[in-house]
Amino acid sequence: MTAELMRGQNHPLSQVRLVVRISAGTPVLAGATLGDENGTVHGPQWVAHPGAPAPPGVEVPRQAATEHRLTVDLGALPEAVHRVDVFLALPAGTGGPLRFGAVAAPHTTVEGPDGTELACYTLAGLDSETAVRALELYRRQGAWKVRAVGQGYAAGLTALLADQGLREAADLATAVQEAAAAHALPAPSPQDTAARGHRDTSASVPHHTSAATGCDTPASSPYDTHVPEPRDASASEAAGPTPSYAPQRPEPTPSHHARSPYEAEAPGAAPQEPGARIDYTHPGRRPHGTPPPAAPAAEGRPAQPVAGDAVGWSMEERLYNQVWGMFEDLARTTAAYRSAVDFADSRLDKELEQALTDPRGRLGTAGDTAREAAHARRTQLVDQARAVLDRDLAQLTAEAEVVEPALPPAYARWDNPVWHGxxxxxxxxxxxxxxxxxxxxxxxxxxxxxxxxxxxxxxxxxxxxxxxxxxxxxxxxxxxxxxxxxxxxxxxxxxxxxxxxxxxxxxxxxxxxxxxxxxxxxxxxxxxxxxxxxxxxxxxxxxxxxxxxxxxxxxxxxxxxxxxxxxxxxxxxxxxxxxxxxxxxxxxxxxxxxxxxxxxxxxxxxxxxxxxxxxxxxxxxxxxxxxxxxxxxxxxxxxxxxxxxxxxxxxxxxxxxxxxxxxxxxxxxxxxxxxxx
The missing domain is CATH 3.40.50.300 (P-loop containing nucleotide triphosphate hydrolases)
Structure with a gap:
């Protein structure tokens, strides 16, 4: 059964050879970035785009189009790659739309090589953005997952690439746009347009349906509700500063957006250049050891959690980063659940209002039937979202039960047995x-x-x-x-x-x-x-x-x-x-x-x-x-x-x-x- 994802929600992947299909209401560029365990992209060779040779395990299309097909073989990726981010960008200088908010929301589907749909996600809630991170394929506890990201950038592809630690972001963004323009297809003739039929000539909202699963995500999808997320700097400033007391999850390498208010700079550290990423590694530490392997997953079940499975220079740092990973996962899965409930409530209000304004529903049993059906749909949507939340909470609870006893004294509760020794x-x-x-x-x-x-x-x-x-x-x-x-x-x-x-x-x-x-x-x-x-x-x-x-x-x-x-x-x-x-x-x-x-x-x-x-x-x-x-x-x-x-x-x-x-x-x-x- 296909998982219909909400923004921030993740889903385990049962296959390593994948096809990512993208449909959009306007021609877009599609590509992918390869990141290490911290999401850092280490150079242009880690970016799959129209003007670059395909890196191992990833193939992307060569021109802007309304329909895209990306192939990813997770088993063929270099060992250093832990994340694959699929991104979309509007072509520059084509006379097309200037922002994603002016066109229908793009839709993404992750499939197996046999066409079996594994997950789908509609990138709703975009406004002034011209580039967006759509999906993230990432490895955790030895297993691969897909996360619906939907993080947009009003400053375009340059900001998106810079946000992932790429120093040559501006030059590479220009190269991507030029390569896509060089591979652009000739303008279709009126006869070709007519032959393709109504789908290409209409201005309707993209509508993707799986016959097997009913993964249907038009504009009225319950998962279209916007969940606020940090975007580029200009968007953050317009929305106002983050409260100074907001806890932020740091990373162990230079890979975070901004310095956390709780992070102390290492003594003697070189001053950071504007826009540079902060190095959160502990002063004087040297890497040793590797995270313990995750227990093998049973058929159809997630891998068993392991304490210290995050990246880090030591077990202490791995546990620290694992705790903050749990915090972020809980924040995002709860946001997805609340968004679904909000949508279900707003949809119920709209359907009840329509039932009251329809003269045919004011007499007899037709009105009662319509209201009962509306409440039933609302209950179904909420139950579906709650089931997903309960699944994620069960996974996080299992992880917490493993992590808490393994914490060192600085991180442990006072009732932890670690204090007795x-x-x-x-x-x-x-x-x-x-x-x-x-x-x-x-x-x-x-x-x-x-x-x-x-x-x-x-x-x-x-x-x-x-x-x-x-x-x-x-x-x-x-x-x-x-x-x-x-x-x-x-x-x-x-x-x-x-x-x-x-x-x-x-x-x-x-x-x-x-x-x-x-x-x-x-x-x-x-x-x-x-x-x-x-x-x-x-x-x-x-x-x-x-x-x-x-x-x-x-x-x-x-x-x-x-x-x-x-x-x-x-x-x-x-x-x-x-x-x-x-x-x-x-x-x-x-x-x-x-x-x-x-x-x-x-x-x-x-x-x-x-x-x-x-x-x-x-x-x-x-x-x-x-x-x-x-x-x-x-x-x-x-x-x-x-x-x-x-x-x-x-x-x-x-x-x-x-x-x-x-x-x-x-x-x-x-x-x-x-x-x-």
Whole structure:
């Protein structure tokens, strides 16, 4: 049975020899790019287009046409190729349409060599784009899948190729257009046009139907509903900036659109040129090993998931990238489901309206029959979309059940058995778990929220009423939970760094957090006792400000070894409790300075504060709040992904009630610190 795909949805492929058929309402160019495991296209020889020799495993047409046939042999592709992206582009200078939105939506079908249809997808929702990535054939867990992409580019083929890491994008785009023009067929005579019949001369919407499966996708298809996705830079700017708190999935090689707000640049890295891709590889790491092979798939079933099957330089990095792959898959499959439900609802409304406006349906049983049929069609569409979502959720859940137990301490929940064998590490991790994310449709599946280290932004744990909208109304209980979350986060940071590489400082002006800070103070892992009272707070802020200034000057002067002996070069986390109570304007200014300048030289902030309490400070604190990443002590749906803008529910990574694991871990950290000192 053919899978009728929605934007972002994927489907397993049962065959490796494929035919991709394309039909469009206007002549288009068709080609394919070959990408590595990160989707990066390494040169013009990795692009199959009208003016290039066919690379192994791929054949594309030589001219613009309304109907195309591309052949792909996945088994014949070079070993380095993990992705094949099929793209379409409007020919330049032909007097044709200037954008895809002015013509009928192109339709794509993936078939086996015997003509059996495996999947189909209509590229609806295009507007000002002149080039579009239609389909992606990609390898994951040892098996090949097809994904409906539909990502358009208003800046044309150049932007599409540049988005895949091709430095010669502009020259190659010109060569593609020139080659297609050179292979252009002569204009048809009126007799030829008449002989081809109504299909070529009409202006109707392309309509593709499979007799065996009913894969029917006219303009009224339930899968035509547009799912927002990032396009080219101009389109993104017109739509407004991505929220600064949106988690973004980084890649382990230079292959992502833009720098994530959570990504720290490697020390000493060369500045990135405008439009260049960011290298997210961990500083100083060397590749070793390969991802473990996926378990063989049973007949008709997907391959069994394997922990660490993503690309990476080490098992830690492979697990990191696998987690973000799961996050992206969940975002896209949920978007596809919601789009289908929206379409089903809008179609139901339209059919009910038509039934009411038809005089023949107002009397007798005809109207009731029409309404029942409309509701039945709506139920069928929703059930179909839900079945696809449930299939994808089952696959992701199986993957999560394999991945979660394999996570290292920096990524693991506090109830993970990995903590029971804890030993102080010899090197810092590449990322840290801040909590979990989930969507309403995906309960109980949760995806770890991982952010790269060192932290590029400070953190703000919201202890106010905004965090209690769906939870606890008691302000005292909220503050207590916020402090518990702060202590758990500080303990994790201390535990995953080598002894002496990370230090925690605390400002607690009124001493209100003494009980909550107990695990840190009793085990002796703090660099100094919590600062209470105005004098101690001022002294600690001055000391950290001086550290930032001196390290900045030493780095600018190229002499980091010239720092005074009393400057602690370890990375610092400053926890500020009950902010802004007890802080004067001078102290607030110092905190703003530390938030802006500290992360680059190893000083990071964690504020435990009620945003509403800061309203009296007016605009003085606004820049500070905007620079911090907001976390909550109870579940809250304030995170948004950068692909479709889902509101993700965040849950903090807390220690299970009654567990002594944090005390045990911090005791081990204290022993290591004693030896280090």
């Amino acid at each position: 804890y030993r102080v590490p010899a090197e810092p991790p590449m990322a840290l778990r801040l909590g979990d994310l989930h969507l309403p449709e995906s309960l109980p599946l949760r995806i770890p929220l991982l952010v790269r280290l060192p932290l590029e932004r400070g953190l703000w744990l919201d202890s106010g009423a905004a965090a209690a909208s769906d939870g606890l109304p008691d302000p005292a209980e909220l503050r207590h939970r916020a402090m518990e979350a702060a202590v758990a986060l500080a303990a994790r940071l201390l535990a995953v760094h080598p002894a002496g590489d990370f230090a925690v400082q605390i400002i607690d002006p009124a001493g209100a957090g003494a009980a909550a800070f107990g695990p840190l103070t009793r085990t002796g892992v703090l660099a100094a006792p919590p600062a209470t009272g105005a004098a101690a707070v001022t002294e600690l802020l001055e000391r950290l400000t001086r550290r930032v200034d001196l390290v900045q000057m030493a780095l600018r002067g190229g002499a980091p070894e010239s720092l005074p002996a009393d400057v602690d070069t370890a990375r610092q986390l400053l926890i500020v409790n009950d902010f802004p109570h007890g802080f004067d304007d001078r102290a607030v200014t110092r905190l703003r300075y530390l938030a802006d300048e500290g992360p680059d030289v190893g000083v990071h902030l964690l504020l435990v504060a009620d945003r509403e309490d800061a309203a009296a400070y007016g605009p003085l604190l606004d820049p500070l709040w905007r620079s911090l990443m907001r976390l909550t002590p109870i579940p809250d749906d304030h995170f948004a992904d950068p692909w479709v803008g889902h509101a993700w529910t965040y849950e903090p990574s807390l220690v299970p009630a009654g567990s002594q694991i944090v005390h045990t871990v911090l005791t081990e950290v204290a022993r290591a610190l004693t030896k280090h000192r």
